[in-house]
Amino acid sequence: MSDFWIHLLVYLVILFGFVIVSVLIFIWLERRLIGRFQLRPGPNRAGPFGLLQPIADAIKVLIKEDIIPSEADKGVFWLAPLVAFVPVMLMFAAIPFADGVMLVDLNIGILYILAVSSVTVIGIFMAGWSSNNKYSLLGAMRTIAQEVSYEIPLVLSILGVVMLTGSLSMNEIVKAQDVPFILLQPLGFFVYLSAAMAEVNRTPFDLLEAESEIIAGFHTEYSGMKFGLFYLMEYAEVLAVSAIATTLFLGGWQGPLLHPVFWFIAKVLLVFMFIIWVRATLPRLRIDQVMAFGWKFLLPLSLANLVITAFEILIAPDINTAVLIGINIAVMFGLVLLFSRFYKLGGGRVSIK
């Protein structure tokens, strides 16, 4: 067997293990943290500090009866969780855990990740459509609208980073970050995080499974292992988004003294905890407001970010980094304030004849 195959196999196993284990830890962490935000201890029965709770949940989900609605489109219903789950796993292939420690160092890493991640939405729509349930369909329709629109600001916000490094390879981007790009690209980071939270359907953009409105959205009819896959998919997506944010904006595996993998995981956890914090605080937006936020607020902001970055690179390539950081942060606050004053939400009551 050649080195290539050994490399591939070992990394696949490690990656798969890493994703599964960290998803379980994420689930535990989210429930504990949300609990603490809400003045309760969170799950604390299974194992010390409730650490075994996700495993207990996983076992429960595995041995549950698998129900398929009689009117469902069975083939699509079966395929949907897989179509949703596999792309998320594929995303991890191009994420560097340390210098060069990744499955493949693609020279178009970012492009690959973005391309693969947008396939997930097809799985979700398949689930919503095939369930033959009106709530599922509503959830699926919302997903399509939301995820397709948020791809654009997401990609545009990443372009700033690409312009700064001049490379699409994830490893190169990390290496280029002497100063984490969150300081050089604060606006880009803001847009990226907002858009990414909408991409992975976290509060306040969790419209597709809005519990108080459409019960569970696209996976209303799912149970057993198929539901488990969706659940896994959601958290793996959050993990991927946190990992990408870490790689692109927070300096990736770079850090003093300790092992790069430690730094990488610590930064991922930091981003994830922020996402949980937002989830614990904010209510949900309405579908038209989500769309307005994406198209009228994030899209112009990300375009402005692109233009400003281009100017900085072209006109003042030798400027002092500290000054640049100051300018960038000032520009971000100025633009966010300016835009939020001027954009109109629209929507509202529709007159019915």
Add this chain to the structure above:
Amino acid sequence: MTAVLDYPQLKAALSKELPGIKIQADGSFLLVSPEDMHKVCERLTSLPSIQMDYLTNLTAADYPEYIEIIFHLNSITHNTSATVKTRLTDKKNPKMASVVDIWRGAELQEREIYDLFGVFFENHIGLKRIFLWEGFEGYPLRKDFVNGH
């Protein structure tokens, strides 16, 4: 304090507006015949000096000879209240005109009376049983309804 209207005075005012209606002023309520009820209610809301714009409570009670429909009215403008009643003597097939077009608040309460007393309200916007299912036999709040317990 919400002042209760003086019923003889109210009767006089209404008889002047609507000559020929059967109306009776008791000590604590105004008794109107079912046929005139809708007209009286209309006047009660529209007359500027009375202006009973708020239907507080609309209910019924089953007595041996008749079913009584009781309106508890309020005027938010004048902070006054009045009780108007009507008696439906035909217990087999009681009916009267609906007042939903005057007070929207009567919609659900009339449905409730229809459901539990079997009083039919004409021109109601969607008169059907509200709590019990269609096909339930009998009207539970009538005294002749015998339940299991």
Add this chain to the structure above:
Amino acid sequence: MSVLSNTGGGILKGMRLTFKHLFRPWITVQYPEEKLAMSKRIRGNQVIWVKETCIACLACARACPVKAINMEVSRGEDRKLKVDHMSIDFGLCIFCGLCVESCPTKNAIYMGCGYETTTYRCTNVEKAEGQSFSECRCRELILTGDELGPSETRVLSGYDRPDAAEKLPLQTLLINKKGYFER
């Protein structure tokens, strides 16, 4: 009105508040291990009947709004009323306490402090011919005679019985929880 009002300022304020809550003690109770002292007047899921002091006046049976108390009395040879049969159906009881209030002796019937009466399933259902499921009675919930008396698990509650209330511990209150009000 700050610069940030309507542009994210409110969201930041809320996030600050939730962050503060992260460091406050939690308010929930870890139930089976940690139990609160209940109210002294607790109307738990028990009604306790003291056979010795009962004068068989049937006041409690009459006061019951749901007819859960079934008491049969007869006159003994000494012309005194005695209780032949006493049973309370806890499937019917709504724990309103009216029987306790109605008792003229004030020491024959009490509410109980217990509230842990759950079991996994009812094994003994009494069902007559032609009865619907809601009409049949679970025999385990019908307590008769001595089963209704006080015991270690059936502690007298102080509901309308000040003398019994004195023996009970003070109620734990969330208000008195430490580390919470020092904001």
Add this chain to the structure above:
Amino acid sequence: MAIKTENFILNIGPQHPSTHGVFRLRIVLDGEVITDLEPVFGYLHRGIEKLAEGRTYLQDIPFTDRLDYLGSMTNNHAYVMAVEKLAGITVPERAEYIRVILDELQRIASHLAGLGFFLNDLGALQTPLLYMFREREKIVELFDMCSGQRLNYNYYRFGGFVQDLPEEFLPALKILLDTLPGFIDEYEQLISTNEIVLIRTKGVGVLKRDLAINSSAAGPVLRASGINWDIRRNDPYSIYNRFEFDIPIAKNGDTYDRYMIRILEMRQSVRILRQAVKDLPEGEIMGKAPKLLKPPAGEVYSRIEGPKGELGFYLVSDGTDKPYRWRVRPPCLLNLSALKDMVVGWKVADLMAIFGSIDIVMGEVDR
């Protein structure tokens, strides 16, 4: 370009996370927009009015607990007051003060629960709900202390109370009153200026002033539409005319106003409570009332301002120990009269926000 589309009918409920019980709504959707709506009631109908007719006046008190189970104290008060009016029973001074204290505490507790669930319906993942239930819990513990149960209090009696307040009650209440305004400030920090809450609620589900009156809306829903109508002020019962308090009134009648009115009302309740605790006299807690009550033949309609709105009891007595007719004026049911006008034209998500802001309890809607 016109695409041929079809409306579709969606059944919301009876089992649904945000129908607050077993309420069913049949809505017609055009995409996400609601074009028609029909509420379906009766899933929690227990026939309480019929049941009450077969029992004595005293035995009916536990049934009032089970109407609006988040406001049992006020339900008790409304019913007990109606019977007292019917039978001519006077209530001692101390009992009246205690009634005001318990009523206002109940109003705060009910508003907290209502607002918490409303925010849950907005999608705020239980955080505001749990913060609000923390304060509600403190109030419920006080009720538990004096009545013995946490939900179905059954504490009021004709002429007064079962028992006097326990001695631990007032010190605990004083701590509560000292800290509660601070916690209400916290809720406002979390919610009142939150941009997402603002855009989700401002201008949404407007109930116009005229329609609010015409559809017999009551309580916070009526006052949010700009009508100065509060039974405590307009038709004072008990001893409410002795206290100083304001009736908060909004003017837009939208979902945000209905939220804000409740926050302001809680502050006013704290104000009333402070005065009542200060003036609470010593003395009897039970007036003279016969053990087996037989009110003289007659009828009475008596009402109080419950947390959800005007809660009235219409009783007819025929001189026996059982009521001849026992009727509740259910504020929750009547607040739903104008639901269709508020909801049509809005989206599914708004339906939940509007519905939550009306704050209904199915126990009272279906009885």
